[in-house]
Structure formats: structure tokens, C-alpha cells
Amino acid sequence: MAQLKLSGFQLKPRKIxxxxxxxxxxxxxxxxxxxxxxxxxxxxxxxxxxIGAFPCLGKTRDGKQIYLCQFSSQTALxxxxxxxxxxxxxxxxEGSGKSYDIDQFDFYYEHxxxxxxxxxxxxxxxxxxxxxxxxxxxxYSRLYTETLFQFxxxxxxxxxSGLELGRSFVQPKYxxxxxxxxxxxxxxxxxxxxxxxxxxxGPVSISGQLPGRAKALIVSFYASHxxxxxxWVSPKNAYKxxxxxxEICHFGADYREEFKQLQERLKRLRLTVPTLYxxxxxxxxxxGVTFCAFNIDVDFGYCLDGFVVVDLTALKENKRKRYLxx
Numbered sequence: 001m002a003q004l005k006l007s008g009f010q011l012k013p014r015k016i017x018x019x020x021x022x023x024x025x026x027x028x029x030x031x032x033x034x035x036x037x038x039x040x041x042x043x044x045x046x047x048x049x050x051i052g053a054f055p056c057l058g059k060t061r062d063g064k065q066i067y068l069c070q071f072s073s074q075t076a077l078x079x080x081x082x083x084x085x086x087x088x089x090x091x092x093x094e095g096s097g098k099s100y101d102i103d104q105f106d107f108y109y110e111h112x113x114x115x116x117x118x119x120x121x122x123x124x125x126x127x128x129x130x131x132x133x134x135x136x137x138x139x140y141s142r143l144y145t146e147t148l149f150q151f152x153x154x155x156x157x158x159x160x161s162g163l164e165l166g167r168s169f170v171q172p173k174y175x176x177x178x179x180x181x182x183x184x185x186x187x188x189x190x191x192x193x194x195x196x197x198x199x200x201x202g203p204v205s206i207s208g209q210l211p212g213r214a215k216a217l218i219v220s221f222y223a224s225h226x227x228x229x230x231x232w233v234s235p236k237n238a239y240k241x242x243x244x245x246x247e248i249c250h251f252g253a254d255y256r257e258e259f260k261q262l263q264e265r266l267k268r269l270r271l272t273v274p275t276l277y278x279x280x281x282x283x284x285x286x287x288g289v290t291f292c293a294f295n296i297d298v299d300f301g302y303c304l305d306g307f308v309v310v311d312l313t314a315l316k317e318n319k320r321k322r323y324l325x326x
Contacts, residue, residue: 036099038087042080044120050077051115057189060114064123064179066186069111078102081111084122088169093209094301101167105144108134112186114170114179123174126183129164129202130194148203148295149233149307158232158309161198163191168276180275188323191312200310203295204276208302213248214269215304216241219294220249221262222277222306226291233307235295280308288314 054069071078082100089095096103110130114123129143143164145151151159165187170179191197206218220241241249248265251258259273266272280289290309297303320326 035090035095035097039079039083039099041083042076046076047080047122048120050075051113057112057186060178060182060185063117064182065115065117066182066189067113067115068186068190069113070109071107071111073107074102078106081113081122081125082106084171085125085167085169088124088171089301091172093207094205094303096300103144105129108137109144109164110190112183112190114182114186116174122171124170124179124183125168126165126187127167128187128190129166130197131159131162131164132196145202145233145307147236148297148305149235149293151233152231154230155232158199158201161196163194163197163200165200165202180279184279184323188325191324198312200312201308203297203305204274204280204291204308205297205300206274206277206304206306208296208304210271210304211269212242213245214266214271215239216245216249217262217265218274218277219304219306220245221251221258222281222291223294224251225255225258226281226289228287228290228292230290230292232290232309233293235293235307237296237298239294239296239304277306280310283316283319284310284312284314285316287311 051067051069054067057066057068059065069077079100079102082102085101086095086098089101095101106127108129110128112126112128114125115121116123127144131143134143135141144166145164168180168183170183187200206215210218219239251262263273277291280291283289288311291306292309293307295305295307297305315324
């Protein structure tokens with residue numbers, strides 16, 4: 001039987017570019033983006049009615065609901081999802097710059113949405129790309145991550161049983177309230193219904209507004225401790241640590257000790273380790289998490305995307321019990 005070739009999909013997504021202005025100062029080019037005005041919030045009763053038509057995967061301890069949604073056309077719920085995405089991303093210096101953050105992939109992917117029934121609003125969401133399901137759709141043949149990274153042949157094994165995660169957000173008013181953790185319960189519920197999935201993968205962003213020193217430290221640390229050397233993907237617009245930061249970027253020895261050093265160095269800059277980087281790094285045993293490439297996304301606030309892969313067979317026992325209930 002012929003082997004299914006998974007990498008190198010051919011369909012090219014429509015690229016949306018925003019107007020930019022270049023300022024020249026002391027030999028440097030500074031990019032400015034024009035941000036479109038956000039759309040108005042969608043009516044709560046309308047989006048409540050729409051989300052209720054989708055399957056509920058479970059409830060959190062404080063009563064929030066986790067829904068699995070899929071859209072074939074523009075709806076009030078999808079527009080509100082896109083609006084809140086843009087709100088959350090702009091709050092950390094990222095975002096599409098559009099009036100609401102929706103692209104063509106939103107009509108093919110599934111969406112894990114955390115819903116506050118009392119407030120009748122979206123708390124946060126994850127976008128899920130189940131590779132095997134997507135390959136069965138004749139009109140679709142490309143993953144979102146391929147707009148940022150080139151998949152190499154060695155990555156085919158991951159793709160064959162992979163779930164792409166992306167566009168994760170929690171709207172700012174819910175920050176610090178375990179909402180991101182609740183979304184991981186939703187991912188666990190999704191995995192129970194899709195037991196053939198072995199790998200989670202996707203881009204994890206670092207704000208483009210972070211100081212250069214902070215970006216260099218974060219990238220150096222995670223590349224040193226979590227790159228498995230298999231060359232799974234190649235960035236299309238690679239981030240390279242500037243030479244002036246090479247002297248401070250020496251990691252690769254003791255993980256716990258160097259993580260403390262990273263925290264201390266970022267603290268001096270009044271920063272912390274990005275939440276998703278910390279969460280992914282701690283979810284699996286040694287060798288179960290890989291950060292294998294870093295790409296600059298010029299169409300998303302010049303954020304810096306790290307490509308992460310999680311092998312679910314290496315999940316830590318406490319995480320398996322927490323999110324999968326095993």
C-alpha cells in the first residue's frame with residue numbers, strides 16, 4: 001500500500017496584509033501598524049443560543065462550560081470569538097490588527113470554547129486542527145502552522161497522529177482565574193473522544209513588544225533544553241539571537257537551576273516566563289516536549305512563535321490524572 005505523504009500541502013492560504021509605515025532612526029527600521037477599530041460585541045442572547053447547539057464536553061468546578069464548536073459560515077458566535085481573540089492578543093502587543101481575528105482556517109478547524117453561563121459570554125478558547133479529520137476534507141489541504149513553518153519529511157510521523165493547537169486566548173477580565181487550566185481540561189475531554197491522537201503541536205507566541213534581551217533569553221533557554229535535534233520543521237522567517245546577546249545566552253546544563261536563573265533575569269526586566277511556555281514544558285517527562293524552531297510572524301504584531309510538540313505517551317502521571325482522568 002502506498003504511504004500517505006502528509007507534509008508539503010499545496011493549498012496556499014489567503015494572506016491578509018495590513019498597511020505599514022517605516023520609520024528610520026539611527027540606522028534602524030521601525031514598523032508601525034494601523035489597527036482597525038474592533039467590531040461591537042455581539043448580542044449575548046444570540047451567541048448563547050448559538051453555542052447551546054454545540055456539544056458540551058463538560059463543566060468546571062465553578063460552573064463554566066466547555067463546548068466543542070465548528071463553523072461552516074460566519075455567525076454571531078464566531079464573530080464574537082474573533083473579537084475577543086483580538087482584544088486578548090492586542091493586550092499583549094500581538095494580534096492581526098483587523099477588526100476581529102478570523103481567518104479561513106476557522107471554517108475548517110474545531111474550536112474549544114470556555115463559556116460563562118452566568119455572564120453569558122466567552123471566557124477563552126483554543127483552535128484545534130485534527131490532522132486526520134482535515135485530510136479527509138477534499139476541499140482542504142493545508143494546516144495553519146504551515147504558513148509559519150516548513151514541515152520536513154521527518155515530521156510526517158507526528159502529523160499522522162497529531163492535533164494542532166493554536167489561537168489560544170483568555171479574555172483579559174478572566175486572567176488569573178484558572179481559565180487556561182480549564183481549557184486544558186477541555187483538551188483532555190477531546191482526547192478521550194479521539195484516542196488515536198498521540199501528539200499535540202503548534203506555535204506558541206512571545207510578544208513582539210518584549211525587549212530583545214528577554215526574547216534572546218527565552219529562546220536560548222527553551223531551544224537548549226527542549227530541542228530534540230530531529231529537524232522536524234524549519235521556520236519561514238527565522239529568529240536569530242542577536243550577537244550582542246550571545247554572551248548571556250548559555251543554557252543547556254541543569255534544567256531546574258537554569259530555569260531559576262531565567263526567572264531571575266526576566267524579573268530584573270519586570271517580566272515573567274510566558275505562561276504557555278512554562279505550561280508546555282512542565283506537562284510531560286524529559287524528552288516528551290520539544291521546542292524545535294522559532295519564527296517571526298510579521299502579520300501578527302511581529303510576535304515570536306516557538307514550535308512546540310508534546311508526546312502524549314510521555315505525559316506526567318499527575319497531568320494525566322488531572323486532564324485525562326486516568
